Amino acid sequence: xxxxxxxxxxxxxxxxxxxxxxxxSFRRYDDFISALHREIDMRAAVLPDDIVFHSIFFGGGTPSxxxxxxxxxxxxxxxxxxxxxADAEVTVECNPGTVDASQLRGYRxxxxxxxxxxxxxxHADDLxxxxxxxxxxxxxxxxxIAQDAGITNINLDLxxxxxxxxPERWMYNLERARDLGTTHLSCYxxxxxxxxxxxxxxVRGMVAMPPEESDAELxxxxxxxxxxxxxxxxxxxxxxxxxxxxxHNLTYWRHEDYLGFGxxxxxxxxxxxxxxxxxxxxxxxxxDEGRLPEAGGELLDRDTLRREYIYLRLRSEGIDLVDFRxxxxxxxxxxxxxxxxxxxxxxxxxxxxxxLLLTREGILLCDEICAELE
Ligand code: SF4
Numbered sequence: 001x002x003x004x005x006x007x008x009x010x011x012x013x014x015x016x017x018x019x020x021x022x023x024x025s026f027r028r029y030d031d032f033i034s035a036l037h038r039e040i041d042m043r044a045a046v047l048p049d050d051i052v053f054h055s056i057f058f059g060g061g062t063p064s065x066x067x068x069x070x071x072x073x074x075x076x077x078x079x080x081x082x083x084x085x086a087d088a089e090v091t092v093e094c095n096p097g098t099v100d101a102s103q104l105r106g107y108r109x110x111x112x113x114x115x116x117x118x119x120x121x122x123h124a125d126d127l128x129x130x131x132x133x134x135x136x137x138x139x140x141x142x143x144x145i146a147q148d149a150g151i152t153n154i155n156l157d158l159x160x161x162x163x164x165x166x167p168e169r170w171m172y173n174l175e176r177a178r179d180l181g182t183t184h185l186s187c188y189x190x191x192x193x194x195x196x197x198x199x200x201x202x203v204r205g206m207v208a209m210p211p212e213e214s215d216a217e218l219x220x221x222x223x224x225x226x227x228x229x230x231x232x233x234x235x236x237x238x239x240x241x242x243x244x245x246x247x248h249n250l251t252y253w254r255h256e257d258y259l260g261f262g263x264x265x266x267x268x269x270x271x272x273x274x275x276x277x278x279x280x281x282x283x284x285x286x287x288d289e290g291r292l293p294e295a296g297g298e299l300l301d302r303d304t305l306r307r308e309y310i311y312l313r314l315r316s317e318g319i320d321l322v323d324f325r326x327x328x329x330x331x332x333x334x335x336x337x338x339x340x341x342x343x344x345x346x347x348x349x350x351x352x353x354x355x356l357l358l359t360r361e362g363i364l365l366c367d368e369i370c371a372e373l374e
Contacts, residue, residue: 001054001085002269003251004078006036007262008060009280012098016131016201019193021264021278022061028280032262033070035287037077039261042292044081047259047269053082055089055248064094068106075110082259089114089247091155096142097134104149114246115146116155116186122176123169126162131197136176143180153244154182160218161189161210170218174225183244187222188237189215216364223360235316236363253316255309263293271300302328311370318357332356332373339372 091114231239263283274297286293343349348362
């Protein structure tokens with residue numbers, strides 16, 4: 001079932017590694033909130049009104065900059081304009097440095113039932129290096145007040161492969177996350193994105209990124225540890241306790257439709273993908289003129305859909321070979337027989353009930369395997 005995504009393009013301070021669209025100026029914050037309502041109205045007006053959505057996800061940027069009243073207002077607008085299931089999953093990404101107890105109680109009353117905290121690390125020096133605005137203690141406090149507010153479906157984003165990070169330091173982060181009673185973990189390795197301050201630091205020799213072997217070691221440690229604690233790895237970087245897989249993210253990984261609102265938000269709808277203007281000023285300009293703020297779009301042809309299907313499914317639930325044949329009129333295993341046999345022999349792919357899945361070793365080589373299958 002389709003999902004709704006809302007991009008909040010503000011951050012108190014940019015983190016050195018981040019290449020998501022967000023700005024540190026709040027000059028046009030109020031304009032943004034009003035325009036968001038108008039974009040929701042405009043999009044709803046051009047779509048049929050019989051489609052039911054099962055998730056809403058506020059990402060960014062820092063969605064937790066919204067007050068509970070603003071959050072409630074946007075949720076009310078979405079529910080008024082679209083058919084949203086009564087028990088839809090409603091997630092808000094939170095920076096632990098921007099939340100308080102009464103705000104989170106307000107979020108809960110407004111219908112938010114899942115929070116995703118960008119914690120990244122419980123070590124003070126890591127947080128300083130990543131230029132996060134919060135301390136480890138603030139992150140722990142934030143999780144506690146969320147749980148007190150009645151929101152117990154909680155994800156933590158944690159980051160490994162930081163310069164100088166040892167397995168012991170990484171284990172400490174995983175243990176803290178477990179002990180805080182979180183239900184979901186997203187564990188990503190720190191990647192150097194072009195154009196970020198981190199990329200410049202690496203080029204200037206101020207930061208040395210860990211070698212690939214150490215990244216693989218921490219990744220394997222993560223998979224083994226979390227599985228041992230009862231978390232299921234349902235996507236390469238995502239682990240959930242039973243019943244807590246993120247419904248919204250599954251929408252992406254299952255290649256289902258979603259609508260995005262706000263600057264730089266992407267949408268995929270009935271074979272077409274489009275993306276909004278990134279710059280807040282340009283996005284506001286379009287909405288002010290009564291235009292949908294799209295920057296571009298494309299029709300998803302069969303080859304693109306097939307490539308994305310392979311990539312997204314292999315990273316998550318595996319490729320259902322019967323479904324693949326039905327969608328693309330092709331036999332994936334027969335067409336890639338030699339390569340797939342090598343993967344079976346090498347222990348990177350396995351077959352289970354007509355489903356092609358990555359093994360733990362295969363997860364480390366996910367991109368390479370997907371590239372061959374394309
Ligand atoms: S708070 Fe999140 S979105 Fe904002 S700069 Fe940091 S990582 Fe990026």
